[in-house]
Every structure is written in structure tokens, then in C-alpha cells.
Amino acid sequence: xxxxxELHPQExxxxxxxxxxxxxxxxxxxxRIFCKRLANLKLPDGYSSNISNCISLEECKxxxxxxxxxxxxxxxxxxxxxxxxLPKGPRNAIFRLCAFYNEVxxxxxxxxxxxxHEEDVIETMCMxxxxxxxxFFDIMVHLTxxxxxxxxxxxxxxxxxxxxxxxxxxxxxxxxxx
Numbered sequence: 001x002x003x004x005x006e007l008h009p010q011e012x013x014x015x016x017x018x019x020x021x022x023x024x025x026x027x028x029x030x031x032r033i034f035c036k037r038l039a040n041l042k043l044p045d046g047y048s049s050n051i052s053n054c055i056s057l058e059e060c061k062x063x064x065x066x067x068x069x070x071x072x073x074x075x076x077x078x079x080x081x082x083x084x085x086l087p088k089g090p091r092n093a094i095f096r097l098c099a100f101y102n103e104v105x106x107x108x109x110x111x112x113x114x115x116x117h118e119e120d121v122i123e124t125m126c127m128x129x130x131x132x133x134x135x136f137f138d139i140m141v142h143l144t145x146x147x148x149x150x151x152x153x154x155x156x157x158x159x160x161x162x163x164x165x166x167x168x169x170x171x172x173x174x175x176x177x178x
Contacts, residue, residue, distance in 0.1 A: 024090045024131050031060040037081040038062070038073075048072040067166060075102045093127035097144070100124065104151045107158060118148035 009017045021027070026034060039052040051073070054064045065073065079098045082091060100121050103113070121144060128136070154160055 022131075022133070023087045026085060028060070030085045032057070034081050034085060035060050035062070038077065041077065041081075051077070067162065071105075074098060075105065089127065090131040093124055093131060096120065096124040096127070100144075100148075104147055105157050107156055109151060109156055111152060114148055114152055118145075118152075121145060121148060 007020055007022065009019055012018050035055050035057055039055045039057060041051065043051075048069050049066060051062075051065070051069055054069065055062050062073075075098060079095050082094060085091070086094070100117055103109075103117050125141070125145060128141070151157060
């Protein structure tokens with residue numbers, strides 16, 4: 001059929017088939033570069049927790065992030081850490097999604113730009129469908145399409161997010177053991 005020939009199985013002698021990696025996969029060296037970039041990142045005090053403590057350079061994994069750390073990673077750090085690592089298509093899709101989330105979570109939201117971003121996020125999801133497998137698309141990915149509408153109806157997200165409640169519950173939890 002000629003569809004995505006670069007992903008077709010390739011025979012490598014003695015009836016051994018090789019499956020090339022998908023365009024959204026990072027190689028081992030790219031994972032190491034990504035983790036090193038995040039581990040060496042210097043952020044201002046109070047901006048987020050020390051993300052370098054959550055990164056295992058030996059295993060190339062990120063573990064133990066709080067919800068605010070994930071927020072900061074998605075909005076600002078992911079687009080910086082992925083520069084030059086992925087092929088252009090998946091990288092641009094991820095950058096567009098990061099920019100959308102960053103725009104939606106601003107303190108002041110321009111309704112006209114928000115309507116444009118709602119249309120752009122649909123195109124971004126189509127870009128994701130080109131590069132990521134169908135198993136990637138669960139309900140949480142689909143809800144991204146509705147976030148712009150929710151921001152338009154409810155106003156800025158800062159008045160409705162969970163961080164103050166998480167801090168309050170964590171404080172109560174720590175006080176209960178004193």
C-alpha cells in the first residue's frame with residue numbers, strides 16, 4: 001500500500017525480522033540527553049520543587065513528581081528538554097500541545113485567542129494521531145479538546161485548580177502525625 005514504508009518490518013538475513021522504532025520513540029542516548037537536560041536545569045527558588053531529585057539518570061526515568069511539578073514540566077520544561085531530540089512531526093505536535101496548555105493557564109485569557117486555540121488543539125490532536133499509536137488516545141487525551149471551552153465558560157483556570165487544596169490536605173496530613 002505504500003503507507004509509512006519506514007515502519008514496515010525489514011528482513012535481516014536468516015529470517016530475522018527487524019521492526020524499526022516509531023517516530024515518537026526516543027533512543028537510549030536521546031533519553032539520557034533528555035534526562036540530563038532536566039537534571040541540570042536551574043530554576044528560580046519557589047518556581048517548582050527540585051525536579052532533578054525526581055530524575056534517575058541511571059534508569060532514565062522521572063519518578064515522584066507532584067502535580068505542580070507535572071504542570072511546570074508540561075507547560076515550560078518539556079518543550080525545552082525535547083529540542084532537537086524527536087523528529088520534526090511529533091516534536092511540533094508536543095510543542096503545540098505545551099503552548100496550548102500554557103495559554104489556557106494564563107492569568108488573563110483573551111477570548112478571541114482562546115477560540116483560535118480551540119481550533120488549533122483539534123489540529124494538534126490530528127497531528128498526534130499521525131505519529132502516536134491508537135493505544136495512546138484515552139479519555140484524558142480526548143478531554144484536551146474540551147479544556148478551551150471550559151476556560152471560556154469558567155474563566156481563568158487559576159481559580160479552579162487543585163493545588164491549594166492539595167497543599168491544605170498535605171498540611172493536615174502532616175499535622176495528624178504530630
